[in-house]
Amino acid sequence: MKARLTTGTLLDRESYPDGRKEALKLWVVLARCFNSFAQNEAHHLKAFDLTPPQFGVLETLAHLGPMKMCEIGMKLLMSGANVTGVVDRLEKKGLVRRALEAEDRRMFRIHLTEEGGKLIAKFFPIHAGRIEAFTSVLTSKEKRVLTDLLKKLGRAQRHEAEPERVQA
8 A cells, every 4th residue: 555645734834823833933943043052062072072961971970079870860851771871881981980879889879080070171161162152142131031931941841741642
């Protein structure tokens, strides 16, 4: 049986209520903005043989100190399995080390190694400078307002119920 292909548009954006059009436009603009910056940063991370999740773990440990894997996952919005894989790869590179917790020997705390600390100390100022340049088109006040609005959106999403399931 040969599947028939569509010949035109399937959905009509213009028929959506104004509030829905605005929300969808915001979503697209946010996604494109983030993807633009993330792709650029991923390119720069390659020079340091790092992936964005690896950089996220190193940056988190550099700013917050040694952490349990579950804490890293919560900070970076990563699943436990993802954190484990990222930490495994960073450990193979000699950039982090697992250390058993003194009070609970079933738990590990992840520490930067000296080499990991040197790498993040070298790369982070470059990263921060690119973020500063990227956001320089906004005034200080605009940055604060945008930050507050995005936090508001993020907090609202955390409190929402289960997403609707679509039947195929």
